[in-house]
Amino acid sequence: MSDKEKPKCPHCGERLLKWETPPDSSWGIVIKLVCFNDECSYYKRGWKWMEEKFQQKASYRYCINPESGKEQPLPVWSPSALKDRLVDG
Numbered sequence: 091m092s093d094k095e096k097p098k099c100p101h102c103g104e105r106l107l108k109w110e111t112p113p114d115s116s117w118g119i120v121i122k123l124v125c126f127n128d129e130c131s132y133y134k135r136g137w138k139w140m141e142e143k144f145q146q147k148a149s150y151r152y153c154i155n156p157e158s159g160k161e162q163p164l165p166v167w168s169p170s171a172l173k174d175r176l177v178d179g
């Protein structure tokens with residue numbers, strides 16, 4: 091996959107990064123494409139939304155299934171959450 095073909099986040103224009111799901115996730119271990127930009131409008135809106143609706147300190151990062159291209163918002167509880175599972179390349 092060349093750089094040009096790599097999908098970008100529709101909310102902030104950043105390139106989506108390969109991210110491996112934790113072994114205990116409901117998906118099993120699979121690769122997702124995730125926007126890890128902390129300035130992403132989707133992610134920034136998520137904090138506000140979760141606080142207003144559920145009184146929770148949490149948000150979502152834009153995430154797609156690379157096979158289907160389907161959106162699957164990825165819940166996060168802190169800005170650094172889940173970044174340890176980023177895959178190189």
Ligand SMILES: [Zn+2]
Pocket residue numbers: 099100101102103104125126127130131132152
């Ligand atoms: Zn984004």
